[in-house]
Amino acid sequence: MKRKIVNFLKYNKVAYTAYYYIMSVAINFLKLFVKPDDKLVLFNSFAGRKYDDSPKAVFEAMKNDSRFSSYHFVWAFHQPEQFDVVGAEKIKTDGLLYFITALKARVWITNSSVERGLDFKGKNTFYLNTWHGTPIKKMGTDIAKGNQSFGSKGKNKTDIMNTQSEFETNVFSKCFGIPKEHFLKVGLPRNDELANYFKNQRNELRLKLGIPLDKKVILYCPTFREYEKDENLGVVLAPPMDLEKWKTMLESQYVLLFRAHYEVSKVMDIKENEFVRNVTDYPSLNELMIASDILISDYSSVFFDFSIMDKCMLYFTYDYDKYKEKRGMYFDIRKCISGASNEEDLLTLLLELNVENEIPKTENFRKKYVNYYGNAAVQTMECVARNIL
Incomplete structure (x- = not known):
């Protein structure tokens, strides 16, 4: 109530x-x-x-x-x-x-x-x-x-x-x-940890999270859509992908951590398994970022924080035109890093992805948008x- x-x-x-x-x-x-x-x-x-x-x-x-x-x-x-x-x-x-x-x-x-x-x-x-x-x-x-x-x-x-x-x-x-x-x-004080973490923390956190050390970890952190609400006017989020399809195509290489924005009151239709984990309520976003190899997001500020670690970042802007019209953006993230605007292209990108090749784009992004940390x-x-x- x-x-x-x-x-x-x-x-x-x-x-x-x-x-x-x-x-x-x-x-x-x-x-x-x-x-x-x-x-x-x-x-x-x-x-x-x-x-x-x-x-x-x-x-x-x-x-x-x-x-x-x-x-x-x-x-x-x-x-x-x-x-x-x-x-x-x-x-x-x-x-x-x-x-x-x-x-x-x-x-x-x-x-x-x-x-x-x-x-x-x-x-x-x-x-x-x-x-x-x-x-x-x-x-x-x-x-x-x-x-x-x-x-x-x-x-x-x-x-x-x-x-x-x-x-x-x-x-x-x-x-x-x-x-x-x-x-x-x-x-931002919260980002001191990202700037100063030890490499062995990655494996320690993966063990804590129960993630196999031989898999690459994708952290998916979409922002909220204030125009998507439930009957109580709470902001909701339905995953904009077929998670069973993702599991079939990617589980041999990846684990997917799904993290909704704090404004979201309800995350719908996530069936957890060995491939996908709903970590929306996990208490430390920093730990999830340190444990991950790849960030996928859309219009979220998480890109700026994650860039401090010089890891691979990808955009998934499946509703770019709608979001631009309803909320508006200061710049086009699609011009800064690699990514896709639909699920099929994103899956293809992930299957063929060379993580190391994406890091220079992250570094350029950080140098432009994160000057102090x-x-x-x-x-x-x-x-x-x-x-x-």
Whole structure:
């Protein structure tokens, strides 16, 4: 029921507008009675869905730094009972305690948003947004007005946002309304692991995942289509391929890991077997990327992260024209790497693929679109320290 209500508010313009103005006024009125706490840091990842990504990397750095030993760390989740967090208090998003905590906090650290679609900020809050990836698809005010799923109101209150490239800085400055001088050019803390992993981790992770060491691993990570919804207005994804056919043609060479976007509430019609695994709920995307040899995606920011490892990347843009019309893109991924726009051509490509021949294309992509990476968690922590200590 809660998901249905949230999706209704998100996708119904009239309902969202009413929610935005009424609740924003209420929270800002509440702020008059909340005393700021200079030692409180509030974290969330994907607005409360997960305990991972860059906010977790920054949390780990701060937790292990003596300068923050007296600080009270709080993580907000939609379902706190699902997560084991050492060194922090857990609270539930959307309740009164959540909004009071947000108003009290000296620091907000997120990779998406803290405000729950509203317009407020604590009296003394430093707002750090690491964000969660470089965009191929249009974002913020660049999205067509007819796309109601991503309406935004009010001025962006972010104090510092991480960036991993000049391209990303230029895009986000425009579409999110953040001055360029507010960007921290160090990369995404979550990607430190990808830049610094040891080669033997690949085999260790494959053993952990139960993947034969003699098979090449394909990680398929499509982005979501906000216009594909179920009866509860949740975004859904049906695999755009015949997985039985893929198994028949590829299982002698490959294992396929299927990873849906975090916005997807339901992944339909995946029958797992020794060839295909549904890893949508696997807790660490980084581990899946390290274990993989090949990334296949479409318009997802996962390309930028994966490119840090200089591995083979392929596009599968079966709905390019439709996606371009409904969402829009900043550039054509098909001009950057190899791939296919239909299933038959992609299968042929995989059967004949020389992985090593594709790596120079990945390297060129990385050099163009990922300028900063490798030590972002520490540098982001230092940014927080400069602003609050």
